[in-house]
Amino acid sequence: MRPVSSRALVVTGLLVALFLAGVASFYASSNPDGLTYVAQKVGLSHAERPHASDGSPFAGYATRGVGNERLSGGVAGVVGVVVVAVLFGGLTWVLGRRRAGDAAPEGSDAAAPEHDRDASSSVGR
Protein backbone atom coordinates (compact mmCIF):
# COMPACT_ATOMS: atom_id res chain seq x y z
CA MET A 1 0.00 0.00 0.00
CA ARG A 2 1.23 3.47 -0.86
CA PRO A 3 2.26 5.40 2.27
CA VAL A 4 -0.01 8.30 3.17
CA SER A 5 1.16 11.59 4.69
CA SER A 6 0.87 11.84 8.46
CA ARG A 7 -1.47 14.81 7.96
CA ALA A 8 -3.83 12.64 5.91
CA LEU A 9 -3.60 9.88 8.52
CA VAL A 10 -4.40 12.21 11.43
CA VAL A 11 -7.26 13.95 9.58
CA THR A 12 -8.78 10.59 8.60
CA GLY A 13 -8.39 9.29 12.15
CA LEU A 14 -10.05 12.39 13.61
CA LEU A 15 -12.97 12.04 11.19
CA VAL A 16 -13.33 8.40 12.25
CA ALA A 17 -13.27 9.42 15.94
CA LEU A 18 -15.86 12.15 15.31
CA PHE A 19 -18.08 9.67 13.48
CA LEU A 20 -17.76 7.06 16.25
CA ALA A 21 -18.52 9.54 19.05
CA GLY A 22 -21.03 11.67 17.16
CA VAL A 23 -23.04 9.07 15.22
CA ALA A 24 -22.14 5.47 16.02
CA SER A 25 -22.34 5.98 19.81
CA PHE A 26 -26.15 6.12 19.51
CA TYR A 27 -26.11 2.43 18.65
CA ALA A 28 -23.83 1.41 21.52
CA SER A 29 -25.11 -1.01 24.14
CA SER A 30 -26.88 0.80 26.98
CA ASN A 31 -26.31 -2.08 29.38
CA PRO A 32 -24.07 -1.32 32.39
CA ASP A 33 -20.38 -1.96 31.73
CA GLY A 34 -18.45 -4.76 33.44
CA LEU A 35 -17.62 -2.91 36.66
CA THR A 36 -21.10 -1.34 37.03
CA TYR A 37 -22.75 -4.71 36.38
CA VAL A 38 -20.56 -6.56 38.86
CA ALA A 39 -21.19 -3.81 41.43
CA GLN A 40 -24.95 -4.34 41.02
CA LYS A 41 -24.57 -8.11 41.35
CA VAL A 42 -22.46 -8.09 44.51
CA GLY A 43 -24.51 -5.33 46.12
CA LEU A 44 -22.00 -2.54 45.80
CA SER A 45 -23.88 -0.09 43.57
CA HIS A 46 -25.77 1.50 46.49
CA ALA A 47 -22.40 2.81 47.67
CA GLU A 48 -22.06 5.02 44.60
CA ARG A 49 -22.44 8.70 45.44
CA PRO A 50 -23.89 11.41 43.16
CA HIS A 51 -21.24 12.77 40.81
CA ALA A 52 -19.76 16.19 41.51
CA SER A 53 -19.97 16.97 37.77
CA ASP A 54 -23.66 16.08 37.46
CA GLY A 55 -24.26 19.79 36.83
CA SER A 56 -22.06 19.75 33.73
CA PRO A 57 -23.95 20.53 30.49
CA PHE A 58 -22.66 17.22 29.11
CA ALA A 59 -23.12 15.00 32.20
CA GLY A 60 -23.87 11.41 31.27
CA TYR A 61 -22.84 11.97 27.63
CA ALA A 62 -26.01 13.95 26.94
CA THR A 63 -26.29 17.62 25.99
CA ARG A 64 -28.48 19.60 28.36
CA GLY A 65 -31.39 21.30 26.64
CA VAL A 66 -31.30 19.04 23.59
CA GLY A 67 -34.40 16.84 23.63
CA ASN A 68 -33.56 14.61 20.68
CA GLU A 69 -31.65 11.68 22.14
CA ARG A 70 -29.61 11.02 19.01
CA LEU A 71 -28.57 14.67 18.69
CA SER A 72 -27.99 15.10 22.42
CA GLY A 73 -25.54 12.21 22.62
CA GLY A 74 -23.97 13.06 19.28
CA VAL A 75 -23.20 16.66 20.26
CA ALA A 76 -21.74 15.49 23.58
CA GLY A 77 -19.55 12.96 21.75
CA VAL A 78 -18.27 15.51 19.25
CA VAL A 79 -17.53 18.00 22.03
CA GLY A 80 -15.60 15.31 23.92
CA VAL A 81 -13.51 14.33 20.91
CA VAL A 82 -12.66 17.96 20.17
CA VAL A 83 -11.81 18.80 23.79
CA VAL A 84 -9.60 15.71 24.20
CA ALA A 85 -7.89 16.27 20.82
CA VAL A 86 -7.15 19.93 21.59
CA LEU A 87 -5.96 19.26 25.16
CA PHE A 88 -3.80 16.27 24.37
CA GLY A 89 -2.73 17.48 20.95
CA GLY A 90 -1.50 20.67 22.60
CA LEU A 91 0.31 18.77 25.36
CA THR A 92 2.09 16.40 22.97
CA TRP A 93 2.94 19.26 20.64
CA VAL A 94 4.66 21.12 23.51
CA LEU A 95 6.43 17.96 24.73
CA GLY A 96 7.50 16.96 21.22
CA ARG A 97 8.68 20.45 20.38
CA ARG A 98 10.80 20.72 23.51
CA ARG A 99 12.50 17.51 22.54
CA ALA A 100 13.29 18.87 19.08
CA GLY A 101 14.80 21.91 20.85
CA ASP A 102 16.98 19.71 23.04
CA ALA A 103 18.34 17.86 20.03
CA ALA A 104 18.99 21.22 18.30
CA PRO A 105 19.08 20.08 14.67
CA GLU A 106 20.93 22.39 12.35
CA GLY A 107 19.09 25.25 10.68
CA SER A 108 16.02 25.13 12.90
CA ASP A 109 15.43 28.70 14.03
CA ALA A 110 12.19 27.80 15.80
CA ALA A 111 14.04 25.43 18.11
CA ALA A 112 16.70 27.96 19.11
CA PRO A 113 17.33 27.97 22.89
CA GLU A 114 15.81 30.81 24.93
CA HIS A 115 19.11 32.53 25.72
CA ASP A 116 20.03 32.84 22.06
CA ARG A 117 16.86 34.72 21.21
CA ASP A 118 18.10 38.21 22.15
CA ALA A 119 21.32 37.82 20.22
CA SER A 120 19.72 36.45 17.07
CA SER A 121 16.98 39.10 16.98
CA SER A 122 19.48 41.97 17.32
CA VAL A 123 21.58 40.48 14.52
CA GLY A 124 18.50 39.96 12.40
CA ARG A 125 17.51 43.64 12.54
Add this chain to the structure above:
Amino acid sequence: MHVPDGFLDAPTSLGTAGVAVVGVGLALRGARRELDDRTAPLAGLVAAFVFAAQMLNFPVGAGTSGHLLGGALAAVLVGPWTATLSIAVVLLVQGLLFADGGLTALGTNITLMGLVGVWTGWLVFRGVQAVLPKRVSMVVPAAAVAALVSVPVAALAFTGLYAVGGLAPIPLDSLATAMLGWHTLIGLGEAAITGLAISAVVAVRPDLVHGARRVLATRRLVVVEPEQDQVAA
Protein backbone atom coordinates in the same frame (compact mmCIF):
# COMPACT_ATOMS: atom_id res chain seq x y z
CA MET B 1 -14.30 0.41 34.13
CA HIS B 2 -14.76 3.88 35.56
CA VAL B 3 -14.80 3.69 39.35
CA PRO B 4 -17.38 6.11 40.80
CA ASP B 5 -17.14 8.09 44.04
CA GLY B 6 -18.03 6.08 47.10
CA PHE B 7 -16.53 2.67 46.31
CA LEU B 8 -13.15 3.21 47.98
CA ASP B 9 -12.32 4.90 51.29
CA ALA B 10 -10.42 8.18 51.58
CA PRO B 11 -6.97 6.75 52.45
CA THR B 12 -7.07 4.38 49.47
CA SER B 13 -8.27 7.13 47.15
CA LEU B 14 -5.49 9.41 48.44
CA GLY B 15 -2.98 6.60 47.93
CA THR B 16 -4.02 5.98 44.33
CA ALA B 17 -4.07 9.75 43.73
CA GLY B 18 -0.45 9.82 44.88
CA VAL B 19 0.43 6.92 42.61
CA ALA B 20 -1.32 8.67 39.72
CA VAL B 21 0.50 11.96 40.33
CA VAL B 22 3.89 10.23 40.42
CA GLY B 23 2.99 8.14 37.36
CA VAL B 24 1.83 11.13 35.33
CA GLY B 25 4.89 13.10 36.44
CA LEU B 26 7.20 10.35 35.23
CA ALA B 27 5.16 10.07 32.04
CA LEU B 28 5.61 13.79 31.34
CA ARG B 29 9.36 13.20 31.31
CA GLY B 30 9.25 9.85 29.53
CA ALA B 31 6.88 11.06 26.81
CA ARG B 32 9.48 13.60 25.63
CA ARG B 33 11.67 10.73 24.51
CA GLU B 34 8.78 9.19 22.61
CA LEU B 35 7.46 12.35 20.97
CA ASP B 36 8.85 14.42 18.16
CA ASP B 37 7.38 16.63 15.43
CA ARG B 38 6.47 13.53 13.46
CA THR B 39 4.73 11.47 16.15
CA ALA B 40 3.05 14.22 18.24
CA PRO B 41 0.03 14.66 15.89
CA LEU B 42 -0.65 10.90 15.99
CA ALA B 43 -0.56 10.99 19.79
CA GLY B 44 -3.23 13.71 19.87
CA LEU B 45 -5.35 11.56 17.61
CA VAL B 46 -4.92 8.46 19.78
CA ALA B 47 -6.41 10.19 22.83
CA ALA B 48 -9.38 11.43 20.79
CA PHE B 49 -9.88 7.94 19.37
CA VAL B 50 -9.77 6.31 22.81
CA PHE B 51 -12.37 8.80 24.06
CA ALA B 52 -14.64 8.04 21.10
CA ALA B 53 -14.19 4.28 21.39
CA GLN B 54 -15.00 4.38 25.12
CA MET B 55 -18.49 5.66 24.20
CA LEU B 56 -19.08 2.50 22.16
CA ASN B 57 -20.19 -0.09 24.68
CA PHE B 58 -20.43 -3.51 23.11
CA PRO B 59 -22.69 -6.22 24.60
CA VAL B 60 -20.91 -9.10 26.31
CA GLY B 61 -24.03 -11.02 27.36
CA ALA B 62 -26.40 -11.34 30.34
CA GLY B 63 -27.29 -7.65 30.44
CA THR B 64 -23.75 -6.33 30.68
CA SER B 65 -21.45 -4.54 28.28
CA GLY B 66 -17.86 -3.49 27.88
CA HIS B 67 -15.91 -0.77 26.16
CA LEU B 68 -12.34 -0.23 25.05
CA LEU B 69 -9.93 0.78 27.80
CA GLY B 70 -7.35 1.71 25.19
CA GLY B 71 -4.17 1.32 27.26
CA ALA B 72 -2.55 -1.36 25.11
CA LEU B 73 -3.70 0.34 21.90
CA ALA B 74 -2.19 3.68 22.90
CA ALA B 75 1.02 2.11 24.21
CA VAL B 76 1.72 0.22 20.99
CA LEU B 77 0.85 3.19 18.78
CA VAL B 78 2.62 6.04 20.56
CA GLY B 79 4.68 4.48 23.37
CA PRO B 80 3.76 3.65 27.00
CA TRP B 81 4.66 7.02 28.58
CA THR B 82 2.62 8.98 26.06
CA ALA B 83 -0.14 6.38 26.44
CA THR B 84 -0.28 6.96 30.21
CA LEU B 85 -0.66 10.70 29.59
CA SER B 86 -3.33 10.18 26.94
CA ILE B 87 -5.47 7.95 29.16
CA ALA B 88 -5.07 10.42 32.04
CA VAL B 89 -6.33 13.28 29.85
CA VAL B 90 -9.27 11.19 28.60
CA LEU B 91 -10.23 10.30 32.19
CA LEU B 92 -9.89 13.92 33.32
CA VAL B 93 -12.22 15.15 30.56
CA GLN B 94 -14.68 12.31 31.21
CA GLY B 95 -14.75 13.06 34.94
CA LEU B 96 -15.09 16.84 34.67
CA LEU B 97 -17.31 17.21 31.61
CA PHE B 98 -19.27 13.97 31.35
CA ALA B 99 -19.64 12.93 35.02
CA ASP B 100 -18.11 9.55 34.12
CA GLY B 101 -15.70 8.19 36.74
CA GLY B 102 -15.73 9.83 40.16
CA LEU B 103 -13.57 12.89 40.84
CA THR B 104 -12.34 11.50 44.16
CA ALA B 105 -11.72 8.29 42.18
CA LEU B 106 -9.78 10.05 39.40
CA GLY B 107 -6.47 8.87 40.85
CA THR B 108 -7.87 5.35 41.12
CA ASN B 109 -9.04 5.39 37.52
CA ILE B 110 -5.74 6.80 36.23
CA THR B 111 -3.92 4.13 38.23
CA LEU B 112 -6.12 1.31 36.93
CA MET B 113 -6.43 2.29 33.26
CA GLY B 114 -3.55 4.71 32.66
CA LEU B 115 -0.89 2.80 34.61
CA VAL B 116 -1.95 -0.84 35.13
CA GLY B 117 -3.79 -1.09 31.79
CA VAL B 118 -1.13 0.71 29.76
CA TRP B 119 1.95 -0.93 31.30
CA THR B 120 0.49 -4.43 31.43
CA GLY B 121 -0.38 -3.97 27.77
CA TRP B 122 3.09 -2.68 26.93
CA LEU B 123 5.00 -5.39 28.82
CA VAL B 124 2.87 -8.20 27.38
CA PHE B 125 3.28 -6.66 23.92
CA ARG B 126 7.07 -6.64 24.29
CA GLY B 127 7.03 -10.18 25.63
CA VAL B 128 4.92 -11.55 22.79
CA GLN B 129 6.95 -9.59 20.27
CA ALA B 130 10.12 -11.23 21.56
CA VAL B 131 8.88 -14.75 20.80
CA LEU B 132 7.15 -13.99 17.47
CA PRO B 133 9.10 -13.62 14.21
CA LYS B 134 10.65 -10.15 13.86
CA ARG B 135 8.26 -8.87 11.24
CA VAL B 136 6.09 -5.77 11.09
CA SER B 137 3.01 -7.93 10.49
CA MET B 138 3.53 -9.50 13.93
CA VAL B 139 2.84 -6.17 15.64
CA VAL B 140 -0.91 -6.69 15.22
CA PRO B 141 -1.28 -10.11 16.93
CA ALA B 142 1.15 -9.04 19.66
CA ALA B 143 -0.95 -5.92 20.31
CA ALA B 144 -4.17 -7.98 20.36
CA VAL B 145 -2.77 -10.39 22.97
CA ALA B 146 -1.54 -7.42 25.03
CA ALA B 147 -4.99 -5.84 24.87
CA LEU B 148 -6.69 -9.10 25.90
CA VAL B 149 -4.48 -9.51 28.96
CA SER B 150 -4.56 -5.85 30.04
CA VAL B 151 -8.30 -5.77 30.79
CA PRO B 152 -8.61 -8.64 33.31
CA VAL B 153 -5.36 -7.51 34.97
CA ALA B 154 -6.82 -4.02 35.46
CA ALA B 155 -10.01 -5.65 36.79
CA LEU B 156 -7.96 -7.67 39.29
CA ALA B 157 -6.11 -4.50 40.30
CA PHE B 158 -9.48 -2.92 41.13
CA THR B 159 -10.35 -5.97 43.23
CA GLY B 160 -7.03 -5.59 45.03
CA LEU B 161 -7.76 -1.93 45.76
CA TYR B 162 -11.22 -2.88 46.98
CA ALA B 163 -9.71 -5.45 49.31
CA VAL B 164 -7.57 -2.67 50.81
CA GLY B 165 -10.13 0.11 51.03
CA GLY B 166 -13.57 -0.99 49.92
CA LEU B 167 -16.36 0.90 51.70
CA ALA B 168 -19.18 -1.66 51.50
CA PRO B 169 -18.76 -5.10 53.07
CA ILE B 170 -19.03 -7.55 50.19
CA PRO B 171 -17.44 -10.98 49.73
CA LEU B 172 -14.10 -10.41 48.00
CA ASP B 173 -13.91 -13.82 46.36
CA SER B 174 -17.18 -13.33 44.48
CA LEU B 175 -16.08 -9.80 43.52
CA ALA B 176 -12.78 -11.16 42.17
CA THR B 177 -14.45 -14.01 40.27
CA ALA B 178 -17.09 -11.77 38.70
CA MET B 179 -14.61 -9.03 37.80
CA LEU B 180 -12.16 -11.50 36.26
CA GLY B 181 -14.81 -13.44 34.34
CA TRP B 182 -16.60 -10.49 32.76
CA HIS B 183 -13.42 -8.59 32.02
CA THR B 184 -11.87 -11.56 30.26
CA LEU B 185 -14.85 -11.42 27.89
CA ILE B 186 -14.47 -7.64 27.56
CA GLY B 187 -10.78 -8.27 26.88
CA LEU B 188 -11.76 -10.17 23.72
CA GLY B 189 -13.52 -7.04 22.46
CA GLU B 190 -10.51 -4.98 23.53
CA ALA B 191 -8.27 -7.30 21.51
CA ALA B 192 -10.48 -7.05 18.41
CA ILE B 193 -10.69 -3.24 18.45
CA THR B 194 -6.99 -2.86 19.24
CA GLY B 195 -6.02 -5.29 16.45
CA LEU B 196 -8.22 -3.46 13.92
CA ALA B 197 -6.95 -0.01 14.82
CA ILE B 198 -3.28 -1.03 14.89
CA SER B 199 -3.53 -2.92 11.59
CA ALA B 200 -5.09 0.15 9.95
CA VAL B 201 -2.11 2.32 10.93
CA VAL B 202 0.47 -0.41 10.25
CA ALA B 203 -0.95 -0.80 6.73
CA VAL B 204 -0.34 2.83 5.77
CA ARG B 205 2.40 4.15 8.06
CA PRO B 206 4.27 1.41 9.99
CA ASP B 207 7.06 3.92 10.64
CA LEU B 208 4.73 5.92 12.93
CA VAL B 209 3.83 2.90 15.10
CA HIS B 210 5.97 3.02 18.23
CA GLY B 211 5.77 -0.75 18.78
CA ALA B 212 7.01 -1.42 15.24
CA ARG B 213 10.18 0.61 15.59
CA ARG B 214 12.38 -2.29 16.64
CA VAL B 215 11.37 -4.55 13.77
CA LEU B 216 11.61 -1.65 11.32
CA ALA B 217 15.05 -0.74 12.62
CA THR B 218 16.43 -4.20 11.88
CA ARG B 219 14.96 -4.03 8.42
CA ARG B 220 16.40 -0.61 7.76
CA LEU B 221 19.96 -1.92 8.10
CA VAL B 222 19.38 -3.88 4.93
CA VAL B 223 17.31 -1.46 2.89
CA VAL B 224 18.95 1.85 1.97
CA GLU B 225 16.41 4.63 2.29
CA PRO B 226 18.18 7.79 3.45
CA GLU B 227 15.23 9.96 4.32
CA GLN B 228 16.25 12.80 6.61
CA ASP B 229 13.55 12.70 9.24
CA GLN B 230 13.59 8.93 9.61
CA VAL B 231 17.33 8.72 10.10
CA ALA B 232 17.11 11.38 12.77
CA ALA B 233 14.61 9.27 14.71
